[in-house]
Amino acid sequence: MMKKLVGTFLVALLATTAIAQEAPRAPKRPFQVTSPNGAREDAYYWLRDDTRKNADMLAYLKAENAYADAVLKPLQPLEKRLYDEALGHLKQDDSTVPYRDNGYWYQTRFATGADYPVVVRRKGTQTAPEQVIFDQPRMANGHNFFAIGDWSVSPDNRLVAWTEDLVGRRQFVLKVKDLSTGRLLADRVGNVEGDIVWAGDNRTVLYVEKDPVTLLSKRVKAHVLGTPAAADRLVYEEKDDSFYLGVARTSDRRYVCVVAQSTVSDEQRCAPALQPTRFAVVAPRAREFRYNADHMGGRWIIRTNRGGATNYKLVTVADAQAARGPAAWRDLVPASATTFIENFQPFAGFTAVEQRSGGNKRIRLLTDKGKWVPVTGEEPAFTMALSTNEEANTPWVRYTYSSLVTPTTTFEVNAQTGQHRTLKVAPVPGYTKADYVTERVWATARDGTKVPVSLVHRKDVARDGTAPLFQYAYGSYGVSSDPQFQAGLLPLLDRGMVYAIAHIRGGQEMGRQWYDDGHLLKKKNSFTDFVDVTRYLVAQKYAAPGRVAAMGGSAGGLLMGGVANMAPQDYALIVAQVPFVDVVTTMLDASIPLTTNEYDEWGNPAQKAYYDYMLSYSPYDNVAAKRYPAMYVGTGLFDSQVQYFEPAKWVARLREMKTDKNPLVFRVNMEAGHGGKSGRYERYRQNAEWQAFMLQQLKVAE
Known part of the structure; x- marks a missing residue:
């Protein structure tokens, strides 16, 4: 009873504080964070609740939202104008360029006013009758959050499998539907990663199972339709917690693959799609050895850093020699000191390569005869990227081009002739490029x-x-x-x-x-x-x-926290979305999702050199009694990537320590995860709030 009364009292106290437009102050409770390299006092550690049900914690988050509402209320007219203007540049009834896959043309389209799209297909031609695959507005109805992680149609075009998230924590549920009847099959597999792949028998789906606590991708399993999930066959289990798992198929669809990736190492094993039990390792893992492989035309093409190729190279190996591993690999595109190979996709007769040089991402095509077909960009800063290319037996490659002034444009280029075709320029109502x-x-x-x-x-x-x-x-x-x-x-x-x-x-x-x-x-x-x-x-x-605003999210939120401590005088406002700010404490706890995967990114604080270095920049640990700029901090209660309690603790400590009167707004989305609420309009609504706050702090006149 006493615990319940304390929680009730805290709710009332924080709510009263918010109504008075004074910033909430989280109570301090003694707690020692221990490590092999020493202990640290963390008086706000109590804000962590993995069940997300603690009354005191929820009361504090609600008080922060109430305070944010009070601070931002005068900006609501400006917020609405920003939202309306952004929507005015959005063609609401838009659709994607149809693409062909296994005899069908697929397309995604939005209706005016719809938060979610409808996915359709047409058989044979783009003018054939439309068949709805996903009516996402209907599927999302009644849910506070809705997202499809991945979807894939069976090789015989009869079934569609997809992964679905109704919480925002990226713990997906695998589902299957019969496209000929629209009937949802009874098959359900929960707590999986987003990506899935069909085997060649039209009745087996490969997926990745997650650890329910750490959310690490742990096991690849094969689900046979009509059988219980408990009977799913184990395909592969990853023992090293520094690796992520994924499943994929090769461009020629002959193989299904299990991909294990870490920051410093990769390992890929593939099996014939018709026999998804005979997996063979492309190359065994080794530290600082990275690669990814695809298959086309009786050979494997592999992007790798092997042999000191810091910026990567492409190599190839014929099927007959593949079992020999890297010893049989031969250079296809040598490494370069100035050009970074980021991605590739093989086609029948050529390979499309995504590469970076001069800070811009570009596309080049390499024919099997060794001829390069360049694709040029004319602006000083731009990006090209391979688009949807599901069919490999074609000379045409789709790619997108965009810049900060050029709306995303979808092109096709012919690898044989170099001919270009413009398929679509993304419509932007009310926009004139010449003005920018x-x-x-x-x-x-x-x-x-x-x-x-x-x-x-x-x-x-x-x-x-x-x-x-x-x-x-x-x-x-x-x-x-x-x-x-x-x-x-x-x-x-x-x-x-x-x-x-x-x-x-x-x-x-x-x-x-x-x-x-x-x-x-x-x-x-x-x-x-x-x-x-x-x-x-x-x-x-x-x-x-004095009129500079800075913004970053997730690991970019760590950047914002570091900048706030290092150079607060350079910024009038800092916007930190879902920020990773409690670096040392999080990285000391292997039970927190993603921690063990991150040791090669941030370091393992169990080792003193890393502990000391991380402690020297961790935003939470370096909050000091000094002036900070105005700040807008956002988080989601169900965030699986950066747990809500990191920014909650950071804000609490900032409120305790900072010596300025600049506003600090903490917006907590109580119904979403890392990416915020789902739905295309929600993104504009959320953006309009911090944008209005930014314009106010930078003294931008209407």
């Missing part, structure tokens, strides 16, 4: 490194040191932040803002070394690169000092 300009500049970091920066602004914005700046970055896991068109930025640009993407170390925009120089014991380079980009843009009069 994009640039690529290079900021000099404090160690002399040149950091690429992609910029966009209206042409009528003067470069005179008065403009407000919105700067974004991610900079972890080798993930590159490519310059792509975002209609949701137009309401900001039209108010005179400059938008910048800082391509900081920790991504792979400039190659694999760019990543290596931004993780583990070099992670601080990401933070200092970001700050140095800001100072460069201000010095070059792209922006006014």
Whole structure:
């Protein structure tokens, strides 16, 4: 009874505080976080509740939401304008370019006002009668969250299997439907990863089972339709918790594969699709040996860093020699010091290659006769990417092109003739490209490194040191932040803002070394690169000092936390979405989802060198009694990637320590996970809130 009364009292206290428009203050409760390298006091550790049912914790989160509502209420008219303007640039009844797969044309289309799309197909021609595969608006009805992770049609075109998430925690449920009748089969498999693949018998689906506590991908299993999930056959079990598991099929569909990936190592095993029990390892794993393999035309093509190919190379091996492993591999595209091979897809007669050079991602085609077919981009900052290419027996390759001023355009290029065809330019109502300009500049970091920066602004914005700046970055896991068109930025640009993407170390925009120089014991380079980009843009009069907003999410939220501690004076506002800010405590706890997978990204704090280094930049541990900029922090209660309690604890400590009067808003989505609420309109609603707050803090006039 006493515990219940304490919880009730806390609810009332925090609610009263919020109504008074004073920031909630979480109570402090003594707790020691122990490690092989010492103990640390963590007075807000109590905010962690893995059941997400603790009354005191929920009361605190609700009080933070009430406070956020109170602080942001005066901005609701501006928020609505931003939302309406963003929607005004969205063609609501839009559809994708149809693609052909195994005799059918597939397409996804949205109806006006619908949060979710309908997926359809037509047999033989694009004018044939339409068959609905997924009516997602109907499927999502009645659910606070809805997402399809992956879906795949059986080889005989009769069945569709998919994975579905109704919580946002990425613990999917595998389901199957008969497309000829629309009947949902009784088969159900819970707690799986999103990706699935059919075997060649039209009745077996391979999937990845997750650990229910750590959410690690642990086992690949085969489900035979009509049998209970408990009887599913174990295909492969991963013993090393630093690896992620996935399933895939080769481009020629002859093989199904189990893919094990870690930060520093890969291992792939494949079996004939018609005999998904005879799995053979393409190459055994070894530390610092990475590869991925695909099959086409009687040979394997493999992207690998073997032999010191830091930026990767493509090799090939005939089927008859494949069992010999890497000793039989022969170079197809040699490694380059300036060009990073990011991806590839084999076709009958040629291979499409995604590569990076000069900070931009491009496409090239290599014919089996050794001829290169280039695909050019004409803007200073852009990105190309392979699009949906389900059928390999064609000379045509689909790819997309986009920049910060060019809406995403889908092209086809012929590998035999070089001919180009434009299939679709994404419609953007109310947008005139000529009114905007994009640039690529290079900021000099404090160690002399040149950091690429992609910029966009209206042409009528003067470069005179008065403009407000919105700067974004991610900079972890080798993930590159490519310059792509975002209609949701137009309401900001039209108010005179400059938008910048800082391509900081920790991504792979400039190659694999760019990543290596931004993780583990070099992670601080990401933070200092970001700050140095800001100072460069201000010095070059792209922006006014005191009118800079910074944003990052997830591992980019770690970046925001580091920047807030290192250089708070450089920013008027920091937006940190689902931020990974309690680095040391999280990485000490192997029961937290994803921790063990991350040791080669951040380091294992059980080792003193890593413990000390991580502790020196961990945002939560380095909050100090000093002035911080205004801040907007977002999280989701059911986040499986970055647990809600990390930003909750960080905000609580910031409220305790910071000496300024700048507003700190903590928005907790009580019904979603890492990506926020589902549905396309929800994204615009959520964005409009922090965007209105940003415009207010940067003193951007309407």
